[in-house]
Amino acid sequence: MKDKVETLLRTALSRLIAEGFLPEFDLGTASVTTPPNKEFGDFATNIAMVVAKKAKKSPRDVAQALQKTLMDNTDMLHRVEVAGPGFINLYLHPFLWSEVLREIVAKGRDFGRTDFGAGRKVQVEFVSANPTGPLHIGHGRGAAVGDTLVRTLAAAGFDVQAEYYINDIGNQMNNLGLSVLARYRELHGESEPFPQTGYKGDYIRDIAGDLARVHGKGLLQMGQEEAVAVCREFAAEAIMRGIREDLSSFNVRFDRWFSESSLYRDHKVQNALEYLKTKDLSYEDDGALWFRTSAFGDEKDRVLRKQDGSLTYFAPDIAYHKDKLDRGFEWIIDIWGADHHGYVPRMKAAIAALGAGPDCFHALLIQLVSLIRDGRPVQMSTRAGEFVTLREIIDEVGKDVARYFFMMRRCDAQLVFDLDLAKKKSDENPVFYIQYAHARICSILKNAAETGLSPTLEGTDLHLLALGDDLDLIRILAGFPDIVVSAASDLEPHRIAFYLLDVATAFHRFYNRNRVISDDQAQTAARLVLVSATRQVIANALAIMGIDAPESM
RNA sequence: GCGCCUGUAGCUCAGUUGGAUAGAGCAACGGACUUCUAAUCCGUAGGUCAGAGGUUCGAAUCCUCUCAGGCGUGCCA
CATH class of the missing domain: 1.10.730.10 (Isoleucyl-tRNA Synthetase; Domain 1)
Known part of the structure; x- marks a missing residue:
């Protein structure tokens, strides 16, 4: 209905332009809104006030000319009024x-x-939690927002792909392996100090128990490195399985699960680094390899390869986004926790360095979720293993309520999830x-x-x-x-x-x-x-x- | 210190590229079920849009500063 009225308005405007009454201007700026009060009609437009200055005429004069032109169309409109400083109020035939x-x-x-959306290819990457533990309530918000956004974009005519990026390599994964191995050895009576940066959640014990059921005492005979590797693979697979199950029962779908390790396997990280090198966008300094992100608006350059020869998280991430661009997405949307906002300028720099326009990448930042139970805030910390999982929330209040509650606020505002309210079946x-x-x-x-x-x-x-x-x-x-x-x-x-x-x-x-x-x-x-x-x-x-x-x- | 987000009714929050008298829900008070689900509806009351300047026909919305809260500011991810 609204678009029909807009078409009507634009037709009238182009007639006035043709007659020389109005100067040329972008008709795209001419839109109609729903007025605050029904008495002001079914739709209203402020376009007369917008173009008045350009036309060097008073807003009311423009509005009156437009009113006259619009009144020629009596099929849709039964009344057109000029109001206030130059609003045009449009009254439709009620039967329409x-x-x-x-x-x-x-x-x-x-x-x-x-x-x-005209079938434009869009990719939304969301959740993308490390497979180092179960999804918690913060991931839940990202999942609800991401999945709803995917469905919204699809309904609006975009060709959308939902993707989950699995960080299945690197320090955190190693930590996971060490944590599981420590619990495994505990089970077999070998006490050793738990790794300081290890994951302390109970789920690590459960995984170690499963590992013991499958491998028996086998890992005790292995060398440290091999044992950690076994633990890492076993744990990552188990956790990833749990994550998929949780998302599935949260009614969240992904079209593709993209693993970070595949970027290495397919030499995409190396290719991306070489790309930057040939464009003279990287340089060696102080024993490290740097990316000139400051040339693209970042506050300083960023390290790609550390002094110890290992790569930062940023390096594969550039390769990953290069891959997204290579796959032909015109619009790339990453949904991140707001605590990653400092990462946005360097990612934008990377996108620009890869030759894509500034509008094709958008980081949607989701603010923190806090939880209230029995009227009191619940403390959470992932590493200490104190957190409320998405699974617990789904089991406690149900998928529907949880999804709605996560969508009750704008993304850029913090969300207080009130469990007591969520469980109430009342008004x-x-x-x-x-x-x-x-x-x-x-x-x-x-x-x-x-x-x-x-x-x-x-x-x-x-x-x-x-x-x-x-x-x-x-x-x-x-x-x-x-x-x-x-x-x-x-x-x-x-x-x-x-x-x-x-x-x-x-x-x-x-x-x-x-x-x-x-x-x-x-x-x-x-x-x-x-x-x-x-x-x-x-x-x-x-x-x-x-x-x-x-x-x- | 610098950067990002937030500040709207007692509470929780909307507010469409700057538009007309700033809106809901909850809580409070007063009403509506012999009639399709009362898990509902109607009414009353409640505001210096954090504060101060600025931009213009017009500001909750844009700019500057101040105050308050959250989060960042790593060769972690």
């Missing part, structure tokens, strides 16, 4: 709104999908409020079906819905495609969560003040279409968030 219901019913699950809990709306509609449809009624467009006069609560609900339903597009293009998937709340509110309000099934056959038929369309939109939006839409509660 009810036509949106036809579109929703016709498109079904596809309502909300658009071709905005304080928005998930139940939304799911309840869906279940209520299903119940109405079921009751209708029992008396032989079902929502159908044929012979149904939707124009009966051009008033009051019916119209209010339709307006909100009509906005869904726009919400999806804006959430995708601005990388703000939380908007889907807030939109759902709006739909549920509008429905509950409607439900309490109006009857769907009544003696009035024509109205009943129309309202069955209305609630059926409402159910569809709620289900579609919930699907984007990876949340179930229950038929009864």
Whole structure:
């Protein structure tokens, strides 16, 4: 609906430009918004005030000329008003709104999908937790945001790939091996001091126990290096299996699991380093190899290969992002914890050095999650093994509630996850409020079906819905495609969560003040279409968030 | 010290490229079920958008400074 009005507006503007009344300008800036108050019309535009200065005319003069031109189109608009300093308020024929219901019913699950993204190849990399321990609550937020963003981008017409980068090599993995080996030896009565930087969580003991079941005392005979390697591989595999299971039960899907070690195996790290060298973007100094990131806006150059000859984490990461670019992604989105924000300038530098434009890479930073249980904050520390796992959260409050709660805030704001609230099945809990709306509609449809009624467009006069609560609900339903597009293009998937709340509110309000099934056959038929369309939109939006839409509660 | 994020009603938070009288939920108070799910709805009350300047027709939104909280600032990942 909104895009139709925008087209109308742009047509009118280009006519005024052709007539010489307005100077040439970018018509893309001409957009319509939903006014704050229904009295200001169905849509409004501030374009007259925006171009007034360029046209060297007063905003109201521009607005009045535009008003005249727009009034030629009486098919859609029944009134156009100039208000305040130069707003143009557009009033649609009310019956046009009810036509949106036809579109929703016709498109079904596809309502909300658009071709905005035009099939552009986008990659979203998220979670990407080291396989050194189970996913914790912070990863949960990244998983919920990432997966919802992937689904949002797909709905907005992008060709999206979801990827998990597995850091299956390096110091942390070695630490993991050492930690497991220490626990393994403990099991066999050999006491030794636990590695200082080791992982102290109980899951390490469990893995050591499994290892002992498979290998018996075999590792005691091995040399240290070999034993650590065995432990590392065994542990990484076990932990990765757990991570995949957790993500799967969190309804999070990945198209590809990309392992860091494959970058070495396929010589991609070496190739990337050589690429930088041939471009004269790296140099040796103080026994280390440096990358001239400062030439691309970073505050100082960064080390690629340390004095001891080993590579930093940054080196394979450059190779990894080079690989993403080589795979043809036009837009690369990395979702990171906000504690990595210092890493952004150097990654941007790397992207620029690889010859890609600044807009093709975006690091979406997710702020910290803290947890409240029994009214008190819960302390967490990964290395000390004190953390709340994603698994515990899913088991305790359920996948749907957890996913919604992680999406209740903008990414760049810290999130307090209140377990007590999440477990409440009451009006304080928005998930139940939304799911309840869906279940209520299903119940109405079921009751209708029992008396032989079902929502159908044929012979149904939707124009009966051009008033009051019916119209209010339709307006909100009509906005869904726009919400999806804006959430995708601005990388703000939380908007889907807030939109759902709006739909549920509008429905509950409607439900309490109006009857769907009544003696009035024509109205009943129309309202069955209305609630059926409402159910569809709620289900579609919930699907984007990876949340179930229950038929009864 | 420097950098990033945040500061909006008692609490938790929205606020679409700068737009019209800043919005929800919870908590408080008062109402609505013989009628499709009361896990719901309606109403009342609640604000110096942290503070101070600036930019302009117009600022919660953009710029500068100050204050407060969080996170970074490694040849860790």
